[in-house]
């Protein structure tokens with residue numbers, strides 16, 4: 549399978565156009581509400597063109613493997629600190645961050661456990677990992693896409709996101725819960741988002 553970081557390097561422009569949508573942006577903003585109170589040191593892993601980073605507190609760092617994505621993020625958020633990085637080997641001191649966010653990123657990674665271990669390593673005790681992931685199962689596909697239909701442009705984005713996640717793999721609430729706990733994080737909550745297409749998971753470093 550094509551490594552997702554190479555794929556996203558090639559599709560930065562269409563990805564930016566498709567996800568610059570109020571539904572996606574609202575979801576990114578919802579993720580930001582789950583940061584610990586007063587969070588200042590925040591890393592948005594797999595920031596893409598900056599959709600998710602733009603919703604985080606000022607000073608949040610956007611990190612991505614694809615330079616073309618970082619260039620687009622630079623245009624949208626000229627003041628945001630941006631870093632080229634690999635989610636599986638973060639160039640960051642242990643226990644130094646208040647929060648790590650991965651909005652629609654984990655499912656794309658070849659070694660998800662390594663990325664979650666890295667997120668856990670760089671969080672301070674009480675720091676949070678906040679993730680949006682595509683939800684597994686035909687119910688999520690059926691109801692999620694049906695709910696997207698009234699907004700045709702969002703329906704196209706949602707269908708493409710669904711297709712991508714079919715290729716790379718989706719999570720159930722149980723599997724996401726287990727993966728985060730196996731990385732040494734304590735689960736706080738998992739809930740549905742994006743009309744059931746996605747799962748929002750919030751976990752804390754003990």
Ligand SMILES: C[S@@+](CC[C@H](N)C(=O)[O-])C[C@H]1O[C@@H](n2cnc3c(N)ncnc32)[C@H](O)[C@@H]1O
Nearest residue numbers: 553556594595596599600612613614634635651
């Ligand atoms: C679906 S996009 C999500 C972008 C943004 N978070 C959003 O919500 O719109 C996934 C991003 O993860 C990045 N990515 C994929 N593999 C990565 C890796 N190993 N390390 C860092 N970023 C990676 C891709 O380049 C892409 O920009």
